[in-house]
Amino acid sequence: MKINENYANVKKSYLFIEIAHRLRDYMAENPGADIIKMGIGDVTLPLVPVVIEAMHCAVDEMGKKETFRGYVDDNGYGFLIEAIKGYYARLNVDLDYWEIFVSDGAKSDLGNILDLFSKDNTVLVTDPVYPVYVDTNVMDGRRIIYADAKEENGFLPMPDPNVKADIIYLCSPNNPTGAAYTRAQLKKWVDYAKANGAVILFDSAYEAFVTDPDVPHSAYEIEGARECVIEFCSLSKTAGFTGTRCGYTVVPKTLKADGDLNAMWLRRQTTKFNGVAYVIQRAAEAVFSPEGQREIRENIAYYQENARILTAGLDRCGVKYFGGKNSPYVWLKCPGGMGSWEFFDRLLKEANVVGTPGEGFGENGSGYFRLTSFSTHEKTAEAAERIVKFINGLEK
Ligand SMILES: *Cc1c(COP(=O)(O)O)cnc(C)c1O
Numbered sequence: 001m002k003i004n005e006n007y008a009n010v011k012k013s014y015l016f017i018e019i020a021h022r023l024r025d026y027m028a029e030n031p032g033a034d035i036i037k038m039g040i041g042d043v044t045l046p047l048v049p050v051v052i053e054a055m056h057c058a059v060d061e062m063g064k065k066e067t068f069r070g071y072v073d074d075n076g077y078g079f080l081i082e083a084i085k086g087y088y089a090r091l092n093v094d095l096d097y098w099e100i101f102v103s104d105g106a107k108s109d110l111g112n113i114l115d116l117f118s119k120d121n122t123v124l125v126t127d128p129v130y131p132v133y134v135d136t137n138v139m140d141g142r143r144i145i146y147a148d149a150k151e152e153n154g155f156l157p158m159p160d161p162n163v164k165a166d167i168i169y170l171c172s173p174n175n176p177t178g179a180a181y182t183r184a185q186l187k188k189w190v191d192y193a194k195a196n197g198a199v200i201l202f203d204s205a206y207e208a209f210v211t212d213p214d215v216p217h218s219a220y221e222i223e224g225a226r227e228c229v230i231e232f233c234s235l236s237k238t239a240g241f242t243g244t245r246c247g248y249t250v251v252p253k254t255l256k257a258d259g260d261l262n263a264m265w266l267r268r269q270t271t272k273f274n275g276v277a278y279v280i281q282r283a284a285e286a287v288f289s290p291e292g293q294r295e296i297r298e299n300i301a302y303y304q305e306n307a308r309i310l311t312a313g314l315d316r317c318g319v320k321y322f323g324g325k326n327s328p329y330v331w332l333k334c335p336g337g338m339g340s341w342e343f344f345d346r347l348l349k350e351a352n353v354v355g356t357p358g359e360g361f362g363e364n365g366s367g368y369f370r371l372t373s374f375s376t377h378e379k380t381a382e383a384a385e386r387i388v389k390f391i392n393g394l395e396k
Helices: 005-009 015-029 049-062 078-089 106-116 131-140 183-196 235-239 261-272 278-287 290-316 340-351 377-392
Strands: 100-103 122-127 143-148 167-171 199-203 229-234 247-250 321-323 329-333 368-372
Touching (some): 005 131, 049 278, 049 290, 078 100, 078 278, 100 261, 106 229, 106 261, 122 131, 167 183, 229 235, 235 278, 235 290, 290 321, 290 377
Parallel strands (some): 122 143, 122 167, 167 199, 199 229
Antiparallel strands (some): 100 247, 229 247, 321 329
Protein backbone atom coordinates (compact mmCIF):
# COMPACT_ATOMS: atom_id res chain seq x y z
CA MET A 1 0.00 0.00 0.00
CA LYS A 2 0.93 3.63 -0.42
CA ILE A 3 0.00 6.33 2.03
CA ASN A 4 -1.46 9.73 1.15
CA GLU A 5 1.80 11.63 0.96
CA ASN A 6 0.01 14.96 1.16
CA TYR A 7 -0.22 14.44 4.93
CA ALA A 8 3.52 15.12 5.11
CA ASN A 9 2.74 18.64 3.89
CA VAL A 10 0.24 19.45 6.64
CA LYS A 11 1.88 21.86 9.06
CA LYS A 12 2.02 20.80 12.68
CA SER A 13 -0.59 22.84 14.54
CA TYR A 14 1.84 24.06 17.13
CA LEU A 15 0.01 27.30 18.03
CA PHE A 16 -1.99 26.08 21.02
CA ILE A 17 0.75 23.63 22.01
CA GLU A 18 3.29 26.46 22.03
CA ILE A 19 0.93 28.62 24.12
CA ALA A 20 0.49 25.76 26.60
CA HIS A 21 4.28 25.26 26.82
CA ARG A 22 5.00 28.92 27.47
CA LEU A 23 2.25 29.06 30.08
CA ARG A 24 3.55 25.90 31.76
CA ASP A 25 7.11 27.26 31.88
CA TYR A 26 5.88 30.52 33.38
CA MET A 27 3.80 28.70 36.00
CA ALA A 28 6.78 26.52 36.95
CA GLU A 29 8.74 29.68 37.78
CA ASN A 30 5.79 31.54 39.26
CA PRO A 31 3.60 29.01 41.05
CA GLY A 32 0.30 30.45 42.18
CA ALA A 33 0.31 33.26 39.59
CA ASP A 34 -3.26 34.42 39.00
CA ILE A 35 -3.51 33.90 35.25
CA ILE A 36 -6.58 35.02 33.27
CA LYS A 37 -7.13 33.10 30.06
CA MET A 38 -8.47 35.32 27.30
CA GLY A 39 -7.53 32.99 24.47
CA ILE A 40 -10.44 30.59 25.00
CA GLY A 41 -11.83 29.56 21.62
CA ASP A 42 -14.69 27.61 23.11
CA VAL A 43 -17.99 28.63 24.63
CA THR A 44 -18.28 28.44 28.42
CA LEU A 45 -21.96 29.03 29.29
CA PRO A 46 -24.06 25.86 29.67
CA LEU A 47 -26.83 24.73 27.31
CA VAL A 48 -30.03 26.71 27.85
CA PRO A 49 -33.00 25.20 29.79
CA VAL A 50 -35.30 24.48 26.81
CA VAL A 51 -32.50 22.56 25.11
CA ILE A 52 -31.90 20.44 28.20
CA GLU A 53 -35.64 19.82 28.54
CA ALA A 54 -35.86 18.72 24.89
CA MET A 55 -32.93 16.36 25.37
CA HIS A 56 -34.44 14.77 28.51
CA CYS A 57 -37.70 14.29 26.68
CA ALA A 58 -35.98 12.71 23.67
CA VAL A 59 -33.98 10.38 25.90
CA ASP A 60 -37.23 9.11 27.42
CA GLU A 61 -38.69 8.58 23.93
CA MET A 62 -35.69 6.46 22.99
CA GLY A 63 -36.41 4.25 26.00
CA LYS A 64 -39.98 3.37 24.93
CA LYS A 65 -40.86 0.85 22.22
CA GLU A 66 -43.52 3.14 20.71
CA THR A 67 -41.24 6.16 20.34
CA PHE A 68 -37.83 4.55 19.84
CA ARG A 69 -35.95 5.77 16.72
CA GLY A 70 -33.32 3.97 14.67
CA TYR A 71 -31.47 5.30 11.65
CA VAL A 72 -32.12 8.93 10.78
CA ASP A 73 -33.81 10.14 7.57
CA ASP A 74 -31.59 11.16 4.64
CA ASN A 75 -30.72 14.79 5.35
CA GLY A 76 -32.02 15.07 8.92
CA TYR A 77 -35.34 14.82 10.78
CA GLY A 78 -38.18 16.81 9.25
CA PHE A 79 -38.86 18.70 12.48
CA LEU A 80 -35.32 20.12 12.50
CA ILE A 81 -35.11 20.84 8.76
CA GLU A 82 -38.40 22.75 8.97
CA ALA A 83 -37.08 24.69 11.98
CA ILE A 84 -33.92 25.66 10.06
CA LYS A 85 -36.01 26.55 7.00
CA GLY A 86 -38.12 28.80 9.25
CA TYR A 87 -34.99 30.45 10.65
CA TYR A 88 -33.83 31.31 7.12
CA ALA A 89 -37.33 32.51 6.20
CA ARG A 90 -36.96 35.18 8.90
CA LEU A 91 -33.93 36.46 6.96
CA ASN A 92 -36.15 36.49 3.84
CA VAL A 93 -34.23 33.52 2.48
CA ASP A 94 -36.47 30.87 1.00
CA LEU A 95 -34.78 27.45 1.02
CA ASP A 96 -36.09 24.20 -0.31
CA TYR A 97 -36.42 21.35 2.22
CA TRP A 98 -33.87 19.26 0.29
CA GLU A 99 -31.29 22.04 0.22
CA ILE A 100 -30.74 21.76 4.00
CA PHE A 101 -28.49 19.03 5.42
CA VAL A 102 -28.19 18.43 9.16
CA SER A 103 -24.71 17.45 10.32
CA ASP A 104 -22.57 16.95 13.40
CA GLY A 105 -21.03 20.38 12.94
CA ALA A 106 -19.48 22.78 10.49
CA LYS A 107 -15.92 21.50 10.74
CA SER A 108 -16.75 18.03 9.41
CA ASP A 109 -18.85 19.42 6.55
CA LEU A 110 -16.20 22.00 5.62
CA GLY A 111 -13.74 19.15 5.24
CA ASN A 112 -16.12 16.62 3.69
CA ILE A 113 -17.51 18.97 1.03
CA LEU A 114 -14.16 18.68 -0.76
CA ASP A 115 -15.23 15.18 -1.86
CA LEU A 116 -17.36 16.96 -4.46
CA PHE A 117 -14.51 18.89 -6.06
CA SER A 118 -11.62 17.88 -8.28
CA LYS A 119 -8.07 18.06 -6.96
CA ASP A 120 -7.28 20.33 -9.92
CA ASN A 121 -9.11 23.33 -8.49
CA THR A 122 -7.30 26.38 -7.16
CA VAL A 123 -8.40 27.27 -3.65
CA LEU A 124 -8.47 30.80 -2.32
CA VAL A 125 -8.33 31.45 1.41
CA THR A 126 -7.78 34.64 3.34
CA ASP A 127 -4.67 35.24 5.42
CA PRO A 128 -5.09 35.11 8.43
CA VAL A 129 -7.34 32.07 8.23
CA TYR A 130 -9.21 29.40 10.21
CA PRO A 131 -6.62 26.58 9.73
CA VAL A 132 -9.22 23.91 8.80
CA TYR A 133 -9.68 25.41 5.30
CA VAL A 134 -5.97 25.12 4.58
CA ASP A 135 -5.24 21.75 6.17
CA THR A 136 -8.15 19.92 4.51
CA ASN A 137 -7.00 21.09 1.07
CA VAL A 138 -3.35 20.30 1.77
CA MET A 139 -4.45 16.74 2.67
CA ASP A 140 -6.00 16.49 -0.81
CA GLY A 141 -3.06 18.16 -2.55
CA ARG A 142 -4.93 21.17 -3.94
CA ARG A 143 -3.16 24.40 -4.88
CA ILE A 144 -3.87 27.15 -2.34
CA ILE A 145 -3.55 30.87 -2.90
CA TYR A 146 -4.03 33.62 -0.34
CA ALA A 147 -5.97 36.88 -0.26
CA ASP A 148 -4.36 39.35 2.13
CA ALA A 149 -6.49 40.46 5.04
CA LYS A 150 -4.76 43.54 6.40
CA GLU A 151 -5.36 46.69 8.34
CA GLU A 152 -5.60 48.60 5.02
CA ASN A 153 -8.65 46.61 3.92
CA GLY A 154 -10.14 46.30 7.40
CA PHE A 155 -9.16 42.61 7.35
CA LEU A 156 -11.77 42.11 4.65
CA PRO A 157 -10.03 41.27 1.37
CA MET A 158 -12.05 41.92 -1.78
CA PRO A 159 -11.86 39.87 -4.99
CA ASP A 160 -9.05 40.66 -7.41
CA PRO A 161 -10.24 40.26 -11.02
CA ASN A 162 -6.67 39.29 -12.03
CA VAL A 163 -6.64 36.31 -9.68
CA LYS A 164 -8.29 33.10 -10.83
CA ALA A 165 -9.70 30.89 -8.09
CA ASP A 166 -12.23 28.05 -8.22
CA ILE A 167 -13.04 27.39 -4.58
CA ILE A 168 -13.24 30.41 -2.27
CA TYR A 169 -13.51 30.24 1.51
CA LEU A 170 -15.12 33.18 3.27
CA CYS A 171 -15.72 33.25 7.01
CA SER A 172 -17.86 36.19 8.12
CA PRO A 173 -17.95 37.24 10.94
CA ASN A 174 -14.37 36.09 10.86
CA ASN A 175 -12.35 33.87 13.12
CA PRO A 176 -9.72 35.11 14.06
CA THR A 177 -10.12 38.80 13.09
CA GLY A 178 -13.76 39.41 14.04
CA ALA A 179 -14.19 41.42 10.81
CA ALA A 180 -17.50 40.95 8.96
CA TYR A 181 -18.48 41.64 5.35
CA THR A 182 -21.34 44.02 4.64
CA ARG A 183 -23.95 43.04 2.06
CA ALA A 184 -22.34 45.34 -0.52
CA GLN A 185 -18.92 43.73 0.02
CA LEU A 186 -20.25 40.20 -0.09
CA LYS A 187 -22.11 41.03 -3.30
CA LYS A 188 -18.72 41.73 -4.94
CA TRP A 189 -17.54 38.23 -4.01
CA VAL A 190 -20.75 36.70 -5.33
CA ASP A 191 -20.34 38.60 -8.61
CA TYR A 192 -16.70 37.47 -8.86
CA ALA A 193 -17.63 33.83 -8.21
CA LYS A 194 -20.39 33.92 -10.83
CA ALA A 195 -18.12 35.56 -13.40
CA ASN A 196 -15.40 32.94 -12.79
CA GLY A 197 -17.52 29.83 -12.40
CA ALA A 198 -16.22 29.54 -8.83
CA VAL A 199 -17.94 28.31 -5.70
CA ILE A 200 -17.88 30.19 -2.38
CA LEU A 201 -17.78 28.06 0.75
CA PHE A 202 -19.32 30.48 3.23
CA ASP A 203 -18.73 29.79 6.92
CA SER A 204 -21.40 31.57 8.96
CA ALA A 205 -20.55 29.94 12.31
CA TYR A 206 -20.65 33.35 14.02
CA GLU A 207 -23.80 34.73 12.38
CA ALA A 208 -25.62 34.85 15.72
CA PHE A 209 -23.14 37.53 16.89
CA VAL A 210 -24.01 39.95 14.09
CA THR A 211 -25.36 43.28 15.37
CA ASP A 212 -24.69 45.61 12.42
CA PRO A 213 -27.79 45.81 10.16
CA ASP A 214 -25.52 46.10 7.09
CA VAL A 215 -23.90 42.75 7.84
CA PRO A 216 -25.78 39.69 6.55
CA HIS A 217 -26.46 36.62 8.72
CA SER A 218 -26.54 34.40 5.64
CA ALA A 219 -24.81 34.70 2.26
CA TYR A 220 -28.18 33.93 0.64
CA GLU A 221 -29.33 37.42 1.61
CA ILE A 222 -27.18 38.46 -1.36
CA GLU A 223 -28.69 38.38 -4.82
CA GLY A 224 -27.11 35.68 -6.98
CA ALA A 225 -25.68 33.72 -4.03
CA ARG A 226 -27.95 30.74 -4.70
CA GLU A 227 -25.95 30.18 -7.88
CA CYS A 228 -22.49 30.05 -6.29
CA VAL A 229 -22.56 29.68 -2.47
CA ILE A 230 -22.56 26.66 -0.20
CA GLU A 231 -23.20 27.79 3.37
CA PHE A 232 -21.99 26.12 6.55
CA CYS A 233 -23.47 26.93 9.92
CA SER A 234 -23.44 25.35 13.30
CA LEU A 235 -25.05 25.62 16.70
CA SER A 236 -21.61 25.49 18.33
CA LYS A 237 -21.19 29.22 18.91
CA THR A 238 -24.89 30.09 18.49
CA ALA A 239 -26.16 27.85 21.26
CA GLY A 240 -23.14 26.38 23.03
CA PHE A 241 -23.20 23.10 21.07
CA THR A 242 -19.41 22.70 20.76
CA GLY A 243 -19.57 19.49 22.78
CA THR A 244 -23.13 18.53 21.78
CA ARG A 245 -22.43 18.61 18.01
CA CYS A 246 -25.01 19.80 15.52
CA GLY A 247 -24.74 21.96 12.43
CA TYR A 248 -26.30 22.43 9.03
CA THR A 249 -25.07 22.94 5.51
CA VAL A 250 -27.06 24.49 2.68
CA VAL A 251 -26.34 23.22 -0.83
CA PRO A 252 -28.69 25.04 -3.22
CA LYS A 253 -30.17 23.13 -6.13
CA THR A 254 -29.55 26.22 -8.24
CA LEU A 255 -25.74 26.10 -7.95
CA LYS A 256 -24.07 26.50 -11.32
CA ALA A 257 -21.62 23.65 -11.93
CA ASP A 258 -20.88 20.87 -14.40
CA GLY A 259 -22.92 18.53 -12.22
CA ASP A 260 -25.70 18.68 -9.63
CA LEU A 261 -23.80 19.49 -6.44
CA ASN A 262 -26.95 19.18 -4.33
CA ALA A 263 -27.54 15.61 -5.55
CA MET A 264 -23.84 14.81 -5.15
CA TRP A 265 -23.82 16.03 -1.54
CA LEU A 266 -26.91 13.95 -0.72
CA ARG A 267 -25.18 10.95 -2.30
CA ARG A 268 -21.97 11.67 -0.39
CA GLN A 269 -23.72 12.09 2.96
CA THR A 270 -25.96 9.03 2.61
CA THR A 271 -22.90 6.98 1.66
CA LYS A 272 -20.36 8.15 4.25
CA PHE A 273 -22.50 9.56 7.09
CA ASN A 274 -25.45 8.14 9.00
CA GLY A 275 -26.91 11.24 10.54
CA VAL A 276 -27.02 13.06 13.86
CA ALA A 277 -28.47 11.41 16.98
CA TYR A 278 -32.23 11.88 17.52
CA VAL A 279 -31.66 13.37 20.98
CA ILE A 280 -29.30 15.98 19.55
CA GLN A 281 -31.62 16.89 16.68
CA ARG A 282 -34.42 17.46 19.23
CA ALA A 283 -32.02 19.66 21.21
CA ALA A 284 -31.25 21.62 18.03
CA GLU A 285 -34.94 21.97 17.22
CA ALA A 286 -35.45 23.56 20.66
CA VAL A 287 -32.82 26.21 19.83
CA PHE A 288 -35.05 27.47 17.00
CA SER A 289 -38.20 27.64 19.16
CA PRO A 290 -39.25 31.10 20.41
CA GLU A 291 -38.12 30.27 23.99
CA GLY A 292 -34.93 28.77 22.63
CA GLN A 293 -34.16 31.92 20.66
CA ARG A 294 -34.86 34.07 23.71
CA GLU A 295 -32.66 31.94 25.95
CA ILE A 296 -29.71 31.71 23.58
CA ARG A 297 -29.90 35.49 22.95
CA GLU A 298 -29.23 35.98 26.68
CA ASN A 299 -26.06 33.90 26.47
CA ILE A 300 -24.89 35.67 23.31
CA ALA A 301 -25.59 39.03 24.97
CA TYR A 302 -23.41 37.89 27.87
CA TYR A 303 -20.48 37.27 25.52
CA GLN A 304 -21.20 40.49 23.63
CA GLU A 305 -20.95 42.42 26.89
CA ASN A 306 -17.51 40.85 27.42
CA ALA A 307 -16.45 42.02 23.96
CA ARG A 308 -17.69 45.51 24.88
CA ILE A 309 -15.67 45.46 28.12
CA LEU A 310 -12.54 44.48 26.19
CA THR A 311 -12.91 47.04 23.42
CA ALA A 312 -13.78 49.79 25.91
CA GLY A 313 -10.49 49.00 27.64
CA LEU A 314 -8.57 49.12 24.37
CA ASP A 315 -10.23 52.44 23.52
CA ARG A 316 -8.97 53.83 26.82
CA CYS A 317 -5.35 53.04 25.98
CA GLY A 318 -5.55 53.97 22.32
CA VAL A 319 -4.88 50.51 20.93
CA LYS A 320 -6.15 49.78 17.45
CA TYR A 321 -8.43 46.78 17.11
CA PHE A 322 -10.85 45.04 14.78
CA GLY A 323 -13.89 42.89 15.56
CA GLY A 324 -15.65 42.75 18.90
CA LYS A 325 -18.80 44.21 17.36
CA ASN A 326 -20.26 41.40 15.24
CA SER A 327 -18.05 38.77 16.78
CA PRO A 328 -16.85 37.23 20.04
CA TYR A 329 -13.28 37.96 18.90
CA VAL A 330 -11.27 41.12 19.40
CA TRP A 331 -8.24 41.40 17.11
CA LEU A 332 -5.83 44.00 18.39
CA LYS A 333 -2.73 45.52 16.90
CA CYS A 334 0.17 44.93 19.25
CA PRO A 335 1.29 48.34 20.54
CA GLY A 336 4.77 49.74 19.98
CA GLY A 337 5.39 47.58 16.91
CA MET A 338 5.69 44.47 19.07
CA GLY A 339 5.51 41.06 17.42
CA SER A 340 2.65 38.69 18.32
CA TRP A 341 4.81 36.41 20.43
CA GLU A 342 6.67 39.24 22.12
CA PHE A 343 3.30 40.73 23.09
CA PHE A 344 2.15 37.30 24.25
CA ASP A 345 5.21 36.84 26.49
CA ARG A 346 5.08 40.32 27.97
CA LEU A 347 1.32 40.20 28.56
CA LEU A 348 1.76 36.84 30.27
CA LYS A 349 4.64 38.01 32.48
CA GLU A 350 3.63 41.59 33.19
CA ALA A 351 -0.17 41.29 33.27
CA ASN A 352 -0.74 37.55 33.80
CA VAL A 353 -3.16 37.53 30.87
CA VAL A 354 -3.04 34.88 28.14
CA GLY A 355 -4.30 35.48 24.60
CA THR A 356 -3.58 34.11 21.14
CA PRO A 357 -0.76 35.42 18.92
CA GLY A 358 -2.19 36.41 15.54
CA GLU A 359 0.80 34.94 13.76
CA GLY A 360 -0.60 31.49 14.47
CA PHE A 361 -3.37 32.12 11.90
CA GLY A 362 -1.12 33.21 9.04
CA GLU A 363 1.64 35.64 8.08
CA ASN A 364 -0.66 38.65 8.08
CA GLY A 365 -1.48 37.90 11.70
CA SER A 366 2.07 38.99 12.65
CA GLY A 367 1.89 41.93 15.01
CA TYR A 368 -1.72 41.15 15.97
CA PHE A 369 -3.28 39.40 18.91
CA ARG A 370 -6.67 37.71 19.48
CA LEU A 371 -8.70 38.10 22.64
CA THR A 372 -11.99 36.25 23.09
CA SER A 373 -15.17 37.07 24.95
CA PHE A 374 -15.89 33.55 26.19
CA SER A 375 -14.83 34.19 29.79
CA THR A 376 -16.91 35.55 32.69
CA HIS A 377 -17.74 39.26 33.12
CA GLU A 378 -15.58 39.37 36.24
CA LYS A 379 -12.51 37.83 34.65
CA THR A 380 -12.95 39.82 31.45
CA ALA A 381 -13.19 43.09 33.39
CA GLU A 382 -10.11 42.20 35.43
CA ALA A 383 -8.21 41.20 32.28
CA ALA A 384 -9.21 44.46 30.57
CA GLU A 385 -7.90 46.47 33.57
CA ARG A 386 -4.61 44.58 33.51
CA ILE A 387 -4.23 45.01 29.74
CA VAL A 388 -4.89 48.77 30.00
CA LYS A 389 -2.38 49.10 32.84
CA PHE A 390 0.22 47.10 30.93
CA ILE A 391 -0.20 49.09 27.72
CA ASN A 392 -0.27 52.46 29.47
CA GLY A 393 2.95 51.46 31.24
CA LEU A 394 4.78 50.85 27.98
CA GLU A 395 7.24 53.50 26.88
CA LYS A 396 5.49 55.57 24.27
C1 LIG B 1 -16.05 27.22 15.87
C2 LIG B 1 -16.02 27.35 14.40
C3 LIG B 1 -16.83 26.53 13.60
C4 LIG B 1 -17.80 25.55 14.20
O1 LIG B 1 -17.32 24.27 14.07
P1 LIG B 1 -18.18 23.07 14.64
O2 LIG B 1 -17.54 21.87 14.01
O3 LIG B 1 -19.58 23.26 14.18
O4 LIG B 1 -18.05 23.08 16.13
C5 LIG B 1 -16.78 26.69 12.23
N1 LIG B 1 -15.99 27.62 11.67
C6 LIG B 1 -15.21 28.43 12.40
C7 LIG B 1 -14.39 29.47 11.73
C8 LIG B 1 -15.20 28.31 13.79
O5 LIG B 1 -14.42 29.12 14.52
